[in-house]
Amino acid sequence: MMKQFRRVAAAVMMQVCIFGTAQAQSFPNKPIKLVVPYGPGASADIVARIVAQRVSEDLKQPVVVENRAGASGMIGSNYVAKSAPDGYTILIGTDGTHAGNPHLVKNHPFHPVNDVTPITLAARGIIVLIAHPSVPVNNIPELIKYAKENPGKLFYGSSGNGSPHHLAGALFNQMAGTNIIHVAYKGGAPAMTDLLGGQIPLAYTTLVTAAPYIKAGQVKALGVTQKTRYKNAPNIPAIAEALPGYEMPAWLAFFGPAGLSPAVLNTLHGAITKALLAPAVASKLGELGLVVVANTPEQFGAQLKADYELRGQLIKQNNIQVD
Numbered sequence: 001m002m003k004q005f006r007r008v009a010a011a012v013m014m015q016v017c018i019f020g021t022a023q024a025q026s027f028p029n030k031p032i033k034l035v036v037p038y039g040p041g042a043s044a045d046i047v048a049r050i051v052a053q054r055v056s057e058d059l060k061q062p063v064v065v066e067n068r069a070g071a072s073g074m075i076g077s078n079y080v081a082k083s084a085p086d087g088y089t090i091l092i093g094t095d096g097t098h099a100g101n102p103h104l105v106k107n108h109p110f111h112p113v114n115d116v117t118p119i120t121l122a123a124r125g126i127i128v129l130i131a132h133p134s135v136p137v138n139n140i141p142e143l144i145k146y147a148k149e150n151p152g153k154l155f156y157g158s159s160g161n162g163s164p165h166h167l168a169g170a171l172f173n174q175m176a177g178t179n180i181i182h183v184a185y186k187g188g189a190p191a192m193t194d195l196l197g198g199q200i201p202l203a204y205t206t207l208v209t210a211a212p213y214i215k216a217g218q219v220k221a222l223g224v225t226q227k228t229r230y231k232n233a234p235n236i237p238a239i240a241e242a243l244p245g246y247e248m249p250a251w252l253a254f255f256g257p258a259g260l261s262p263a264v265l266n267t268l269h270g271a272i273t274k275a276l277l278a279p280a281v282a283s284k285l286g287e288l289g290l291v292v293v294a295n296t297p298e299q300f301g302a303q304l305k306a307d308y309e310l311r312g313q314l315i316k317q318n319n320i321q322v323d
Helices: 002-026 043-059 071-081 095-104 140-149 164-176 188-196 207-215 262-277 279-287 297-317
Strands: 032-036 063-067 089-094 116-125 127-131 155-158 181-184 202-206 220-224 250-257 290-292
Touching (some): 032 043, 043 063, 043 089, 043 116, 043 250, 043 279, 071 095, 071 250, 089 116, 095 164, 095 250, 116 262, 140 220, 164 181, 188 202, 188 207, 202 207, 250 262, 262 279, 279 290
Parallel strands (some): 032 063, 155 181, 155 202
Antiparallel strands (some): 089 250, 116 290, 127 202, 127 220
């Protein structure tokens, strides 16, 4: 009886393996849905549509971009996390949807690390710390010295509570031992307006937003928040040059639901990274202030976990709450 059971079980497992192999070999044999958890026109939406067209051509199947906006990206991200892990529903997410927001939202509906399959980190956004010309500092060491001599008298603006711009300042305070006070704005544009008008002395913002004002001498660029200098703005130092180990990344990335088979993951990764690395695509993303990364699932998975843990620590230590 036991031998018969084992034979039946072995036959069933063989059929499952054959079916799984056949499914992976035939993938994709129908349209792929690429979910954007934001509205049309957002950076994630623009990148999704550029990549979708090339992936469609490569895999010989339509890649349909679907906007599922709401709840700071949580609605669309949760939809993909709960979808079948067959490769036909994938997501373009951000550091907000998968590293920051889960620590800010009570009863978050999915785990941003355990409930996803990382495909690739698509691109990084460049965040820069800028100062009004009236601030008597020109670099990070001078800022740290001035801030310590004037505790609680300096302020920095960001695009909102819990944003990477906010957390960049929180991490700076933690590592530099300063007390530069955060001022939350509803978006980067009003923060920039107040900085230009001298209402706030400092701000963290995207380099693409700040670049025209830096070039015109209306603001001073003190440093970028990535580990090294940005190759297209080599005169702006990395904050890490003065604070070793400092980094606050902002990124866009592709995810699938947890449980994607290795073969399906390999197919998606190959097509998406091929699209991202195409010179025309990299150039277009550069115009948006994005630097293409296109790393491996393993590399991105490690960074996702590290960023999730870092932001959780900063949010808890600074008692950051959403409005």
